[in-house]
Amino acid sequence: MIESSINKIGEYFDGNRPTGQTATLQAHAGGVVLLTENETVSCQPDELLVSPRIAGAKRFIQFPNGGQFQCEDSEELDQFKQEKTEAVVAWLESMVGFAVLGIALMLFILQWGYFTGIPKAAELIVENISIEAEVEMGEKTLAALDELKIMLPSNLAPDVKKKVLGKFNKLRRGLPHEKAYRLEFRRSPSMGANAIALPGGIIIVTDGLVNLAKNMNEVAAVMAHEIGHIEYRHSLKSMVQDSFIALLISSVTGDISALGIAGMASVITGNSYSQKLESDADNFAFSLLKSQDISPAHFANIMIKLYNTGVANKVKVSFLSTHPPTQERVNNAEQAAREWAGQ
Amino acid sequence: MAGDSESKFSKQNDYSRVYIDPNAPWDERNDALFEAILLSNGKPYDALEKILAIFSGGVNINARKEGGKTALEYAKYHECPLRIVTILREAATEGNPTPIDLIDTTVAIEIPPQVETKYLDIAFTGTAMEYFRIWAVNLCLTIITLGLFSPWAKVRKKRYFYSHTLLDGTPFEYRGQPIPILKGRIIAAILFLIWYLSSHLFQYLMPYVIAIGFFLFPWIVIRSSAFNSRNSAWRNMTLDFDGTYGSAFNALYFGGIVPVAIVTGLILQETNPQVLAAVFGILSLFFAMWFARVKRYIAQHTVFGGQHAELSVWGMDFFLIYFISGFVVAGVSIVIVIAAMALKETVFQGQASEVQMFITVVPLYLGYFAGYAYVQARNINLIWNHLVIGPLRFESIVKARDYIKLYVTNALAIIFSLGLLIPWAKIRVLKYRAEHLRAEIKGELDVFQGTTSADTHAAGAEVSELFDIDLSL
CATH class of the missing domain: 2.30.29 (PH-domain like)
Known part of the structure; x- marks a missing residue:
């Protein structure tokens, strides 16, 4: 009044x-x-x-x-x-102090959300979606890889395939998503020695990788890493995380969205998430190998070989890469191998 | 600052200097041509009329004046409208000079009587410090409330920008309310989620989602245009939008969708890269035509005080802008990639390195900014200079190279301040745009007749459920 x-x-x-x-x-x-x-x-x-x-x-x-x-x-x-x-x-x-405080608070919240909040939220969401929902996506990806001739039919001898498949079946036995897994053999001139986990449980092993490996345990080491990606539902998780990050970045840069800064920021943040997923998969692989009486040292050996053939990550500035530096991964594997030998 | 912008405009618009006397000496006619070119940034149509009149009298098109430039070079230097440049280029290649005996002295070119034209100043009075506080509070509250505050944030921001934009000394007023915006955003979020899930997980749903989206799109366009119009007021009179679903459907799809479907079909069939490139060119021309059509449609149905707006832009105008910027970016990229390859061979002896990545990526980003700023500057001029609302016209004299400087320095400032200078950057752009824009009116403002705003309030309530998507001109 x-x-x-x-x-x-x-x-x-x-x-x-x-x-x-x-x-x-x-x-x-x-x-x-x-x-x-x-x-x-x-x-x-x-x-x-x-x-x-x-x-x-x-x-x-x-x-x-x-x-x-x-x-x-x-x-x-x-x-x-x-x-x-x-x-x-x-x-x-009307208060400058609040603006400054707000910025400080916001930086704290953003940092917490980025490192803790978003990965936790993504995990919760992923747990509530059954792995069957991913199957169609995985099949489509595989079909696209075949159609684009990135992946060609494998030339491996049947007995080699049988050995790899045997290792694979042993590795997946008893895992929560055991039924979802399927191993596919392909030859890929463009990707060389490599293995890929697709959504829904498909794992592709290339001829190059099997030929590069000195023994079956080294192939098993790489497959264990890919199994880690699938057990942790990494493809869906990273999709959810990336969506959250896109939302967050666009709310901060809303005024200048068209400047492309948002794109740059999401590549860098996306890379750091991806590195975290890779090292999670590495750690999963180490314990899976240990449980099967295979030394994680095989993982270190195959990583060094991959590095020398140029497949493994050679970029040294970590935020520009989707994978952690190879040296770090090798060190972790050797550390795990020593722990295993010490038991 | 106001005086500064005044002189910028008046220099370009002094009409009486373009005096065309058919008996005038050759040299004076050339002077008139250069004056008309200088004029064309503000008033492309009037300038075009003048230039054609000068041509019909005869002129030495390749004469060098004004810093040793020919008329064509002069027009390019002043970033004149593309139509003017094209006409000059054609004239310059068609055989020149025009024989003096072709000058028909009976064609006396009338100088139109000076109509009483008043200029209405456009000014932006916002400051970086004020906006910084609004931005910080908005951002902070939006994040704390997990986005729920964002409609309030939008309203605060719009209110700030509107009420600091003055036309003829009177601020604009934003009348949008947060709750309708919140409802609109919730609907939009649900639609986005449906699209996201169907494109990533449940792909068998995709055809249905696309079909629904096809029929929903015109509705979204008219609802958001109506919302933006009816919530924008000046001097207690709101804009209005009278487009209907049917007319929007027609403007968005017919004349655009059929050729695009055919061309897309061709692309899917074709594997020959040359044919593919040609088809792609045609497709982008179609896209530009569609874009212009939609812009024209929205303008035609935007009403102020009983007067419908009219926007005379065409697909070719947009196509040339995007085409040129495409060339700028492609050119810059090629140079950078070649330089990076050379560096890789010499300095880094064939070893890939992060330093090399940086020196490639950073200039590429700068090239992208430059291209983007160019498109923005050209689009702003194109649209404002071709927009008419009753007796009201606009004059935008944004220069592409100023805009490029503005955008590149903004980008660097934002990156090195980790985003803290975003409000400063935003204010800078708005200030520059306002300083290079003004309205002119032939006659009196009284031709705009409002219904009493009791009516507009009812109309405002009617649009309570809508999409808050920015489709403004």
Whole structure:
């Protein structure tokens, strides 16, 4: 309610023409009178609608007859009816200290969300989606790889295939998603020695990898890593995580979304998530190998070979890469091998 | 600052300097041509009329003036509208100079009587410090509330930008309310989720989702255009939008979708790269035509004070802008890749390294910014200079090279301040745009007749369920 009387000078627009008239607004508890050169408008104070304060901008005061009075902002206008929620926000905005505090708080929340919140949320979501939902996606990917001739039919001898398959079946035995797994042999001139886990449980092993490996245990080491990706549902998890990150980045950079900075930021953050998934899969592989009496040292050996053939990661600046530095992965494997030997 | 922008405009618009006398000496006619070229940034149509008039009288098109430039070079230097440049280029190649005996002295070119034209200043009065506080509070509350605050944030931001944009000294007013925006965003989020799930997990649903989206799209376009219009007010009069579902469906699909479907079909069949490139070119031309059509449609149905807007832009205009920027980016990229390859051979002896990645990626990004800024600058000029609402016209004299500088420095500032300078960058762009834009009116503002705003409030309530998607001009 109006406690002190208000006297403001501004401009009045009647809503019929985009031309204004200089006007005086006088208000007290009993009523509001607006005077222009040739018009007098009067009403009750609670019939007015005042636009919320926004920095130092002019305020718009709407009259019940459809006219509008515009004037410079001042404290006394807060006595009129206006939107409560925005008044609080306007008050927060008026303080530089809060802006600084807000930025600090936000950095903290972003950091927490990035390292803890989002991976946790993604895990929760993934746990509630059955692995069968991924099968179609995996099959489609495999079909596309075949069609684009990235993957060609395998040339491995049947007895070699049988040995690899035997190892694979031994590795997957007793795992929670045991039934979902399927091993596919392919030859890939473009990818060389490699293994890939597709959504839904398909694992592709290339001829190059089998030929590069000195023994079956080394092939098993790589397959164990890929099994880790599938056990942890990494393809779905990274999809969910990437979506969250995209949402977060676009809310921060909303004003400048088109500048491409958002794209750059999501590549870098996506890489760090991907590295975390890779080392999770590595650790899974180490314990799976240990449980089958295979030394994690085989993992280290095959990684070194892959590095020398140029498949493994050679980029040294870690945030530019989807995989952790190879040296780190080899060290971890050797560490795991020593622990295993010590038992 | 206001005086500064005033002089920028008035220099370009002093009409009386373009005086064309059929009996004038050769040299004076050439001077007139250069004046008309300078004018064309602000008033392309009037300038075009002048230039054709000068041509019909005869002119030495390849004469060098103004810093040793020919008319064509001069037009390019001043970043004149592409149509003007094209006409000059054609004239320059068609055989020149025009024989003096062709000058028909009976063709006296009338100079139109000076119509009473008033200029309405456009100014942006926001400051980086003020906006920084609004931005920080918005961002913080949005993240704490997991996005629930974002409609309020949008309203605060729009209110700030609108009320600091002054036309003829009066601020704009944003009347959008957070709750309808929240409802719209929830609907949009649900639709996005459906699309996301069907494209990633349940692909057998995809055909249905596409079919529904096809019929939903025109509705989204008209609802969001109506929302944006009806919540934008100036001097207590709101804009309005009177497009219907049927007309939107027609504008979005017919004349665009059929050729695009045919061309897309051809692309899927064809494997020959040359044919593919040609087809792709045609497809992008179609896209530009479609884009112009949609822009024209939205303008035609936008109403202020009973006067419908009119936007005379065509597909070719957009196509040339994108085409040129495509060339700029492709050119920059090729140079950088070649340089990076040379460096790889010499400095790094064939070893891949991160340093090399950086020196390739960073300039590529800068090239992308430059291309993007170029497109923005050209689009802004194209649209504003071809927009008419009753007696109201606009003049935008944004320069592509200023805009490129602005965008590249903004990008660097944002990266090195880890995002803290985003508000500063945003304000800078808006200030620059306002300083290079002004409205002119032939006659009186009184031709705009509003219905009393009691009506507009009812209309505002009517659009309570809508999509909050920015499709503004």
